[in-house]
Amino acid sequence: MEIHGPKSNLSLPLVAGESVVGSLSFGTLQHEREWPDLLKERLSVVADVFANALERKRSDLDAAAGLRGSHGAQEPARDR
Numbered sequence: 001m002e003i004h005g006p007k008s009n010l011s012l013p014l015v016a017g018e019s020v021v022g023s024l025s026f027g028t029l030q031h032e033r034e035w036p037d038l039l040k041e042r043l044s045v046v047a048d049v050f051a052n053a054l055e056r057k058r059s060d061l062d063a064a065a066g067l068r069g070s071h072g073a074q075e076p077a078r079d080r
Contacts, residue, residue, distance in 0.1 A: 008033045010040065012047040016055035024050055 006027045014022040024047040 005029070007031055008035070010035045010043065012040075012044055014047055014051040014054065016051045016058070021051065021054055023047075 006029060008031075009025060009027040011023045011025040013020045014024055024043075026043060
C-alpha cells in the first residue's frame with residue numbers, strides 16, 4: 001500500500017518589517033529530497049521578495065486610506 005502525502009517540505013518565514021506575516025512552503029509529494037544550502041538560500045531570497053511585495057501592498061493601502069481620509073476632511077461642507 002502506498003502512503004499519500006508530503007514526502008519533503010521546506011517552509012520559510014515571510015518577514016515584513018519586524019513581523020512574520022506568513023510562510024512560503026515548497027514540497028514534494030512523490031519522493032524525499034534533500035534541500036541543499038544553496039537552494040535554501042535562493043528560495044529564501046524568493047520568500048524575501050514575496051514578503052516585501054506584501055509589505056509594499058499593505059503600505060500602499062494604508063497610504064491610500066490616509067489620503068481618502070484627509071481628502072474628505074479638506075472638502076468644504078455642503079449646504080443642504
